[in-house]
Amino acid sequence: MAEAEQTPYGDPLGFAEGEWSDAADPAEEFGEAPEPEAPNESPNELGHLLGDLLDLAARAMTRIKDVPPETWQEIVEDPLSAALQCADAIGVKWERSLEHTLAFARARLAGDYAVDEFGFDPEFTEVVLLPILRLLAEKWFRVELRGADRLPAGGALLVANHAGTLPLDALVLHTVIHDATGRHTRMLGADNIFDTPYVADFAARIGTAVASPANAARLLDNGELVTVFPEGFKGLGKPYAERYRLQRFGRGGFVSTAVSAGVPIVPVAVVGSEEIYPMLGDIAPLARLLGLPYVPVTPTFPWLGLLGAVPLPSKWIISIGEPIDTSAFAEPAEPGAPVEADPVAVMRITEQIRGRIQARLHELLAERPNAFPHLSDLG
Amino acid sequence: MTSPQPTTSVVLVTGVAQDLGARVARALAAGGDLTVIGLDLIPPRHELGGGEYVHADERSAILPRLMADRGVDTVVHLGLASAALGRAAAKEANVIGTMQLVAATQSSPMFRKLVIGSDAAVYGAYGQAPARFTESTPLRAADAAGLARDLIEREQYGAALASRRHDVVVTTLRLAELIGAGVTTALTRILTQSVVPRPMGFNPRLQFLHPADAVRALTAVIREDHPGVFNVAADDVLSVSQVLSILGRPGVGLPPSLRPIGDFFGGRNAVKVNNDQLALLTYGRVMDITRFTATTGVRPQYSSRRAVEEFAAFGEPGMLSSHRVDALIEQVAHVLSPRNARG
Numbered sequence: 229m230a231e232a233e234q235t236p237y238g239d240p241l242g243f244a245e246g247e248w249s250d251a252a253d254p255a256e257e258f259g260e261a262p263e264p265e266a267p268n269e270s271p272n273e274l275g276h277l278l279g280d281l282l283d284l285a286a287r288a289m290t291r292i293k294d295v296p297p298e299t300w301q302e303i304v305e306d307p308l309s310a311a312l313q314c315a316d317a318i319g320v321k322w323e324r325s326l327e328h329t330l331a332f333a334r335a336r337l338a339g340d341y342a343v344d345e346f347g348f349d350p351e352f353t354e355v356v357l358l359p360i361l362r363l364l365a366e367k368w369f370r371v372e373l374r375g376a377d378r379l380p381a382g383g384a385l386l387v388a389n390h391a392g393t394l395p396l397d398a399l400v401l402h403t404v405i406h407d408a409t410g411r412h413t414r415m416l417g418a419d420n421i422f423d424t425p426y427v428a429d430f431a432a433r434i435g436t437a438v439a440s441p442a443n444a445a446r447l448l449d450n451g452e453l454v455t456v457f458p459e460g461f462k463g464l465g466k467p468y469a470e471r472y473r474l475q476r477f478g479r480g481g482f483v484s485t486a487v488s489a490g491v492p493i494v495p496v497a498v499v500g501s502e503e504i505y506p507m508l509g510d511i512a513p514l515a516r517l518l519g520l521p522y523v524p525v526t527p528t529f530p531w532l533g534l535l536g537a538v539p540l541p542s543k544w545i546i547s548i549g550e551p552i553d554t555s556a557f558a559e560p561a562e563p564g565a566p567v568e569a570d571p572v573a574v575m576r577i578t579e580q581i582r583g584r585i586q587a588r589l590h591e592l593l594a595e596r597p598n599a600f601p602h603l604s605d606l607g
Numbered sequence: 608m609t610s611p612q613p614t615t616s617v618v619l620v621t622g623v624a625q626d627l628g629a630r631v632a633r634a635l636a637a638g639g640d641l642t643v644i645g646l647d648l649i650p651p652r653h654e655l656g657g658g659e660y661v662h663a664d665e666r667s668a669i670l671p672r673l674m675a676d677r678g679v680d681t682v683v684h685l686g687l688a689s690a691a692l693g694r695a696a697a698k699e700a701n702v703i704g705t706m707q708l709v710a711a712t713q714s715s716p717m718f719r720k721l722v723i724g725s726d727a728a729v730y731g732a733y734g735q736a737p738a739r740f741t742e743s744t745p746l747r748a749a750d751a752a753g754l755a756r757d758l759i760e761r762e763q764y765g766a767a768l769a770s771r772r773h774d775v776v777v778t779t780l781r782l783a784e785l786i787g788a789g790v791t792t793a794l795t796r797i798l799t800q801s802v803v804p805r806p807m808g809f810n811p812r813l814q815f816l817h818p819a820d821a822v823r824a825l826t827a828v829i830r831e832d833h834p835g836v837f838n839v840a841a842d843d844v845l846s847v848s849q850v851l852s853i854l855g856r857p858g859v860g861l862p863p864s865l866r867p868i869g870d871f872f873g874g875r876n877a878v879k880v881n882n883d884q885l886a887l888l889t890y891g892r893v894m895d896i897t898r899f900t901a902t903t904g905v906r907p908q909y910s911s912r913r914a915v916e917e918f919a920a921f922g923e924p925g926m927l928s929s930h931r932v933d934a935l936i937e938q939v940a941h942v943l944s945p946r947n948a949r950g
Contacts (some may be wrong), residue, residue, distance in 0.1 A: 330940050337932045339852030345844050345893045347812045348652045422734035422890070425808020432810065440743075573756040 230455040294312065315359075347432030350412065357434060361403040364396075368541050369500055371400060375548035376408035383448040384551060386413060388496035389474055389585055390457035390464055393524045396539060397501035401455060402434070404546060413453045416444060418460055420521075442486055448489040455496075457483045458578070465510065465522040471502035472593060473587045479571075480578030487558050492551035495581055497588035500544025503599040505529065542599045545592045549584065581584070615720065615830060617642045619679045621665055621708065622686030624649035627724065627785065630822045631656040631683060635829065644663070644677060646670075647686065665704035671714035680717040681829060684708060684761070685724040685794070689793075690754060690881065701757035704766045711776075712768075720776040721827055723765045727783050727840065727894055732811070732886040739895035739934065742781075742836045749781045755883050769834065778828045783816040783840030783894060786914045788921040790818060793884055801926060803851055804880070807860025810848050811891025814840045818911035827905045837902065838894035839873070841911040847888060855914050855925030855932070 277325060303310040309326070331354065341351045365371045367508060390397060402413050415431075416439035422428045437443040439456065447454045458477035466475060486531045509525035531535030557577055618635055622628035623645030636643040636657030645651065651660060663669055665686060673679070676763075688700035712718045730740040731747035746759055762779050769777035784794050797803065816839060824839045828896035851858045880888075900906050909917070918926075 296928070319852055328942065330936055334933065334936055334938075337852060337927075337936070338929055339845070339849035343812065343844055343846050343849070346811065347810065347844075347846060348847075348892070418734045425806070427808075428734070429808055429810045432812075437738060438735050440735065442741075445740060 229416050252483045261364060263605035265488050270583070312377070326358055342415070346414070346435065346437045346447075348412075348435040349433045349437075350435075353412065353434050353570035354406075357399075358403055358406060362407065363510075364539075365400050365403050365544075369400065369504075369540070369544040371500070371544040371546060373404045373408055373546050373548070375550075376405065378550055379405070379409060379411075379453065380551050381450045383449065383491045384446075384453055384491065384494050385482060385489075385491055385497050386453055386455040386494045386548075387477075387482055387581055387585070388455060388457055388498055389472075389501075389589065390459040391466065391471065391498075391502040392539070393461060393464060393505035393522075393526065394537075394539075395457075395464060395508050397498050398455065398457065399434070400501070400544065401498065401546060405453065411453055413455045414447050415455045415457075439480070440480075441488075445489050448485070448491050457580075458482055461521040465524070466506065467510075468502075468508055471506075472499070472589050474582055474589070477578045477582045480574040483554075483557070483574045483577045485580070486554045490555065490558075492553055493581060493586050494551045495549035497547045497549070497585050497592060499546075499592040499596060500542045500599070504539035506540070519602050541601070543596055543601055545596060547588055547592060549588065552581070556565070615637055615641065615681050615945065617644070617677055617679045617717070618683060618829060619646060619674070619677075620683045620685060621646045621910075622684075622724075623647045623651045623655060623658070623660065625685065625687070626790065627818060627821060628685040629653055630818060630923040631825050631896055632656065634822050634826050642677070644673070644679070647907065664700070664701070665708040665711075670707070670894045674711050674715035674718065677715075678712045679712075679715045681720040682708065682712055682718070683720070683722045683724070683826075683829060683866075684765075687724075687726075687754075687758075687761075689915040690900065695752065697754070698757055701754075702760045705761045705794050707941040708852050709768050711765045719774065720829075720832070721764060721765055721768060721778070722825065723777070723779045724825065725762050725779050725781045725893055726758050727781050727814075727838070729762065729781060730892060730894070731755060731759045732883075732890040732892045734890055736892070738821040739796050739810075739893050740838065741895045741911060742838060742898055753881060753883055765775045772845050776832045778833055780824055780828065780835045780899075781836065781838050781840075781894065782821055782824075783814045785818050785821060786815045786918045787817040787819070787909070787913075790918060793881075794887070797880060797884060797888070798850065798854060798856070799922060801856065803858045804857045804859060806889040807862055809889045810846045811888060812844045812846055812893050813850060813887075813891055813911070814844055814893045815911040815914045816840050820907040820909055822919060823908070824899070824905055825901070827903050829872070831903070835898075837904075838896050839899050840894050841898050841907045841914060842896060843910045844893050845911050845915060847891070849912075850915055853912070853918045855928035856920070857925075857927055893925060928935065 248328045262431060312329075341349065386398070386401075390400060400414050400480070402415070405411065405413050412435055414433075415436045417431055417436040419438060421431050422438050427606040433479065437447060458480070459475040459579070460478060463476040466473070483493070505524060505526045507522075507524045507526055511525060515521065515523040526536065528540075614714075618641050620628055620635070620643060622631045623632050624647040628645065628647065632645045635641050636655065639657070643658045645654070645655045645658045646665070647660075648662065648664045650662065660671065662911075663673070664682075664784055684705065686700075686704065688697040688704075690697055708748035709721070712721065722947045727740070730736070730744060730948065732748070737744060753935050765779055768775060785792055786795060816828050820841070821839065827833070827839075845853075847858070896907075
């Protein structure tokens with residue numbers, strides 16, 4: 229690797245040549261980035277989008293009216309296979325035969341499945357959740373996964389940008405990596421997830437763990453792919469105008485975790501998640517009242533009620549970067565001082581990784597000038 | 608550290624009226640090589656085998672003389688007063704009792720080992736808890752109240768003794784929730800309600816220990832020297848949903864503020880759910896048992912699942928027992944089957 233000599237830690241990613249120091253000021257870099265539309269043009273773009281969506285809904289209604297009465301008859305006579313056929317038609321590959329479905333129901337009702345010490349339920353995730361998410365990833369967001377072959381065979385810490393009001397990016401990332409490698413990525417989530425009813429239950433079932441050094445070390449020692457979103461709620465809840473501007477990467481706890489576990493850090497850039505729920509405003513008083521991090525106002529929420537929870541069909545690209553060997557960081561700057569205990573060193577490495585992801589986001593955005601291409605193809 | 612200790616010959620076991628204490632006393636006496644003295648204020652319901660029962664507790668004035676006269680060398684502290692006594696009385700028995708028991712050991716010149724049967728409850732249960740508690744996870748002593756607080760203080764008397772007297776071996780075993788045929792604990796009383804109230808929106812992870820494995824673990828550290836604190840549990844994990852499925856009992860999710868309604872569901876057999884149990888049923892608790900198995904070589908023989916299944920098999924079948932669920936699934940299958948295609 230020729231460029232590896234250019235920076236103290238090498239540049240194994242290869243996509244951020246010489247951009248280490250530039251990335252320190254993301255706002256400035258954002259202005260120069262080949263982003264096609266300025267943020268203040270977004271209402272116009274969104275207006276077109278809404279028109280397209282209404283058109284789509286009208287066409288779907290016409291189709292339902294065109295269903296012949298015999299078909300309705302068949303649905304009444306065999307509701308389960310009709311439902312499964314319907315799911316199949318839109319791309320959800322659930323277990324198809326009645327026998328399999330019943331055997332699955334029987335096993336679930338008898339408690340005959342395994343959960344691990346984090347409460348992760350692989351069977352639920354694979355059989356119930358992933359088929360739905362697969363539909364969302366393949367048909368709705370048309371996710372393009374790049375560089376899946378770069379994922380190391382053993383444990384690794386995946387670091388990704390986080391956006392989209394609801395953490396759909398985490399679920400989609402889990403789905404596409406599972407489908408490419410057969411491995412489940414295990415997310416590290418904020419504390420308050422696990423204090424929130426239903427959210428706690430769901431998060432644990434799909435393999436999320438409380439972000440703590442002990443949990444991260446346990447997962448990485450087991451050879452898992454562990455995903456962190458260092459932007460946290462700051463990233464999820466940022467306004468639409470600030471999309472693709474990475475927030476601060478916390479205190480860089482993930483760097484210390486990877487160094488002490490001796491696993492590589494894999495930077496991941498996700499493009500597309502930032503447009504799914506364009507957050508135009510935040511009803512802060514209501515958020516305070518409900519104890520939520522924010523209450524979003526999007527073009528469709530809360531105006532359309534539950535329909536407003538349907539994410540906008542942006543085009544996604546997920547790019548997995550070259551793993552960064554953390555053993556280079558482990559060499560103490562001063563004798564006897566491990567790098568994970570040195571906040572300055574940790575912050576420097578954190579900023580470098582953040583800069584790489586930011587640079588990669590700009591490259592991908594240049595490749596995908598329109599967030600909502602081929603919307604009419606959906607119908 | 609695993610050399611057998613021939614000097615263990617007279618063992619005093621507290622809390623023999625409780626199931627675990629009686630089982631341990633019987634198991635020790637069955638070897639035939641030990642003198643076993645069982646202590647409790649309530650006479651044990653079952654024979655202690657070759658063990659001898661003494662009607663006294665940790666606070667009894669006769670304890671120092673008993674220790675000295677019989678030359679007790681090993682004290683196994685399993686006595687733990689339940690909340691049924693009332694909070695103040697239970698605290699008195701647990702905390703002051705342990706203090707006086709430790710003080711009484713000084714009367715026996717032969718005394719050389721203290722084994723404390725503690726409980727996983729010392730770790731508490733909370734949203735930010737690690738997936739598995741290790742022995743070095745800080746105990747939430749500051750927040751602890753009730754029985755958890757007593758358990759922590761009981762352990763602290765042991766730790767103080769260990770730091771004061773280097774000739775004494777102090778072993779503390781933090782046992783997971785006991786479950787198995789016929790076991791009754793605060794948790795099993797909640798889980799055997801006909802409709803089990805549970806905090807809504809949470810599906811905590813639970814970990815269990817079969818009493819036979821608890822006895823095996825305790826006898827191992829009584830007969831051999833393994834100083835220190837150890838977690839003891841089955842390695843596998845069950846969610847509350849799974850436990851209720853195995854027991855065939857429907858659960859109903861309630862907001863924790865509606866706890867009185869949860870009590871109402873139990874009707875006549877209503878169980879008061881205290882804060883420790885509420886936290887356990889909200890956040891769950893799982894321990895790392897690596898230290899115990901690596902140090903003693905003792906592995907629990909029952910998985911959590913097998914222990915719960917044994918408990919279910921010996922208890923009253925629940926409303927959703929497996930044959931009823933199967934019948935229901937058959938009916939659903941019948942309704943859903945294509946009516947003309949299948950004969």
